[in-house]
Amino acid sequence: MDVMPKWAEVVLVPLISLLLAGIISALVVLAIGEDPVAAAKLMVSGALGSTYGWGYTLYYATNFMFTGLAVAIAFHARLFNIGGEGQAMLGGLGVALACLYIPWPHWSLALVGAAVMAGLFGAIWAAIPAWLQAKRGSHIVITTIMFNFIAAALLNYTLVNMLRPKGSMDPATARFSEATNLPTLHDLLSPLGIAFSKAAPANISLLVAIAACFGLWLLIWRTRLGYEIRAYGYSESAAKYAGISPVKITMVAMIISGALAGLMAINNVMGEAERLVLNSTEGAGFIGIAVALMGRSHPLGVFIAAILFGFLYQGGAELALWTSIPRELIVVIQALVILFTGALDNMVRMPLEKLFLARRRARVAKEGAAN
Amino acid sequence: MDYLTLIQLLDSTLRLATPLLLACLAGLFSERAGIFDIGLEGKMLAAAFFSAAVASLTGNVWVGLLAGIGASLALSALHGVASITFRGNQLISGVAINFLAAGMTVLIAQSWFKQGGRTPSLMGGARFEGITLPGAEALADVPFIGPLYAELISGHSILVYMALAAVPLTWWLLYRTRFGLRLRAVGENPASVDTAGVSVVGLRYAAVAICGVLCGIAGAYLSTALQAGFVKDMSAGRGFIALAALIFAKWRPWYALWATLLFGLFGALETRPDVIESVIGMKVQSQFLGALPYIMTVVILAGFVGKAIPPRAGGEPYVKER
Numbered sequence: 074m075d076v077m078p079k080w081a082e083v084v085l086v087p088l089i090s091l092l093l094a095g096i097i098s099a100l101v102v103l104a105i106g107e108d109p110v111a112a113a114k115l116m117v118s119g120a121l122g123s124t125y126g127w128g129y130t131l132y133y134a135t136n137f138m139f140t141g142l143a144v145a146i147a148f149h150a151r152l153f154n155i156g157g158e159g160q161a162m163l164g165g166l167g168v169a170l171a172c173l174y175i176p177w178p179h180w181s182l183a184l185v186g187a188a189v190m191a192g193l194f195g196a197i198w199a200a201i202p203a204w205l206q207a208k209r210g211s212h213i214v215i216t217t218i219m220f221n222f223i224a225a226a227l228l229n230y231t232l233v234n235m236l237r238p239k240g241s242m243d244p245a246t247a248r249f250s251e252a253t254n255l256p257t258l259h260d261l262l263s264p265l266g267i268a269f270s271k272a273a274p275a276n277i278s279l280l281v282a283i284a285a286c287f288g289l290w291l292l293i294w295r296t297r298l299g300y301e302i303r304a305y306g307y308s309e310s311a312a313k314y315a316g317i318s319p320v321k322i323t324m325v326a327m328i329i330s331g332a333l334a335g336l337m338a339i340n341n342v343m344g345e346a347e348r349l350v351l352n353s354t355e356g357a358g359f360i361g362i363a364v365a366l367m368g369r370s371h372p373l374g375v376f377i378a379a380i381l382f383g384f385l386y387q388g389g390a391e392l393a394l395w396t397s398i399p400r401e402l403i404v405v406i407q408a409l410v411i412l413f414t415g416a417l418d419n420m421v422r423m424p425l426e427k428l429f430l431a432r433r434r435a436r437v438a439k440e441g442a443a444n
Numbered sequence: 445m446d447y448l449t450l451i452q453l454l455d456s457t458l459r460l461a462t463p464l465l466l467a468c469l470a471g472l473f474s475e476r477a478g479i480f481d482i483g484l485e486g487k488m489l490a491a492a493f494f495s496a497a498v499a500s501l502t503g504n505v506w507v508g509l510l511a512g513i514g515a516s517l518a519l520s521a522l523h524g525v526a527s528i529t530f531r532g533n534q535l536i537s538g539v540a541i542n543f544l545a546a547g548m549t550v551l552i553a554q555s556w557f558k559q560g561g562r563t564p565s566l567m568g569g570a571r572f573e574g575i576t577l578p579g580a581e582a583l584a585d586v587p588f589i590g591p592l593y594a595e596l597i598s599g600h601s602i603l604v605y606m607a608l609a610a611v612p613l614t615w616w617l618l619y620r621t622r623f624g625l626r627l628r629a630v631g632e633n634p635a636s637v638d639t640a641g642v643s644v645v646g647l648r649y650a651a652v653a654i655c656g657v658l659c660g661i662a663g664a665y666l667s668t669a670l671q672a673g674f675v676k677d678m679s680a681g682r683g684f685i686a687l688a689a690l691i692f693a694k695w696r697p698w699y700a701l702w703a704t705l706l707f708g709l710f711g712a713l714e715t716r717p718d719v720i721e722s723v724i725g726m727k728v729q730s731q732f733l734g735a736l737p738y739i740m741t742v743v744i745l746a747g748f749v750g751k752a753i754p755p756r757a758g759g760e761p762y763v764k765e766r
Binding site for chain 2: 101104105106153155205209210211212214215216218219220222223225226227229230233234359362366397398399401402403404405406407408409411412415416417418419420423
């Protein structure tokens with residue numbers, strides 16, 4: 074029996090966790106001798122006060138939607154995919170290959186082609202640890218961590234030795250051709266008469282990310298496969314008894330997860346940088362963990378959490394620009410969110426459950442007395 | 445490759461293996477007691493910062509070492525509260541600790557020293573200097589043994605010798621004491637330990653605390669012995685290599701020594717591509733050498749070369765029956 078009503082589970086627990094993370098972040102800002110209220114105001118105005126700010130916020134949010142969904146779908150199968158970072162790096166490689174070596178006639182075709190390559194590369198990078206988990210029993214958390222490092226080495230190698238244009242010292246590919254450049258929100262919104270900042274990197278990938286959120290919701294709650302994934306996540310033995318193959322679920326969940334993480338590359342590599350550089354992922358794969366935890370692995374939750382983290386990223390960049398608070402403040406906030414919504418979940422949950430249980434007992438006792 | 449080059453290579457192997465060894469033994473205590481710890485990296489980083497910061501403020505490296513251990517212990521306590529008391533997910537707690545350390549060290553470094561997230565360079569008593577072992581200078585000219593003793597065995601900081609001594613000590617503690625037996629039991633079958641009337645929670649906290657102390661020394665070594673001061677993200681994935689070494693060593697202390705020395709050798713070779721080329725007659729990409737510990741760990745984990753079986757109760761919070 075659920076002790077807490079659904080709204081408390083879905084809204085109250087994450088909100089309290091977030092509040093705790095916020096309070097401690099404010100104390101940290103206070104401790105390094107800055108004003109938390111002024112900092113928060115600057116973050117809000119910097120990230121949400123202009124279409125330029127929104128453009129960056131939504132750009133970051135697009136990355137985090139993809140990586141957050143990647144972690145979330147794995148969570149549903151009770152798999153912890155820490156390898157989003159490596160899968161996104163490989164996705165970037167796929168995008169770079171697609172954009173550099175195929176003469177695309179139009180950006181829409183290029184987007185489809187690049188997305189397929191990004192998803193494929195990410196999926197392959199997730200499929201190896203998945204296979205090792207399913208067939209050889211290697212712990213997927215450890216193998217995905219190892220695969221992050223291997224991906225970084227692989228990317229470094231291909232950029233330095235193969236993809237780098239002749240004569241260039243920079244470990245990066247050449248710029249992609251004009252035809253593959255994705256339309257930004259400015260290009261998309263100006264025909265509708267909405268003026269949006271031209272400099273901001275948010276692009277059409279945002280719509281792909283939103284579609285991915287919706288698609289994943291359909292998959293998890295409206296298809297047989299989604300049911301099997303959730304059943305496997307709740308109880309492996311029960312799922313086995315119902316004829317669900319653990320190998321199949323582990324493989325499928327991780328392949329979808331890796332493909333989603335890889336898809337991030339259409340935003341950061343194709344949409345923003347328009348070439349592949351080292352460290353193009355900038356830790357977005359890890360932020361996916363925080364986003365999935367905060368969003369309770371629900372696509373809508375992931376969507377909201379991704380926008381929140383996009384806001385934190387853009388706000389943090391503004392802070393670093395205008396005050397002496399370093400950008401690393403966001404890393405601290407991210408850590409606190411993971412800590413409170415993930416590891417210390419029971420610390421918030423246990424007292425709440427007691428509270429609701431006591432209220433229910435009181436109500437039952439009252440009704441008993443009335444009869 | 446001549447003899448002196450070999451000695452130099454082994455010398456830097458030992459230097460690079462030391463933090464890995466300490467962190468690996470730290471992870472060994474924690475994981476043998478059933479607490480997964482992917483926060484080794486974060487604890488090392490926090491310790492590296494606080495030991496360098498306090499050493500530079502006080503001018504005394506030993507006070508710095510204590511501060512580093514203290515910082516690492518604080519993060520260990522957080523891990524303990526999250527994963528033992530509140531029975532949270534140990535992996536997620538480890539991830540959070542890594543980010544917390546990565547962010548807080550830069551934030552505090554900037555606030556204290558205003559040098560872009562680093563500490564001032566450490567000098568004199570604020571740093572662990574190499575110790576010349578007795579007779580090293582006298583023996584230095586003896587052929588073969590002389591360079592071996594004077595260059596390779598002598599001349600390291602005290603922390604290197606402490607790390608090497610920690611290996612037999614860990615072995616003795618785990619396999620020859622009552623505490624060690626209980627610690628291993630709590631990682632395999634906590635219910636049996638509980639039935640025997642020994643506190644599961646107490647043992648696990650003890651293991652996590654030992655892990656904190658060792659990670660603290662490892663971090664202090666990075667910033668006060670291997671390098672002279674703290675720079676942002678200076679642990680550079682060493683906590684994860686230590687984790688890989690732990691699996692490679694199959695959670696055993698002596699194997700941990702060999703695994704970390706092997707991974708240390710890879711690190712040393714990465715900076716000497718000329719040596720590899722002269723020995724095996726072909727060029728090896730430095731990226732490949734860097735990734736080799738991770739690739740080898742995956743292969744070991746997959747059970748293609750020997751099987752690494754983790755402690756059975758690892759990662760699962762213990763719920764006392766009521």
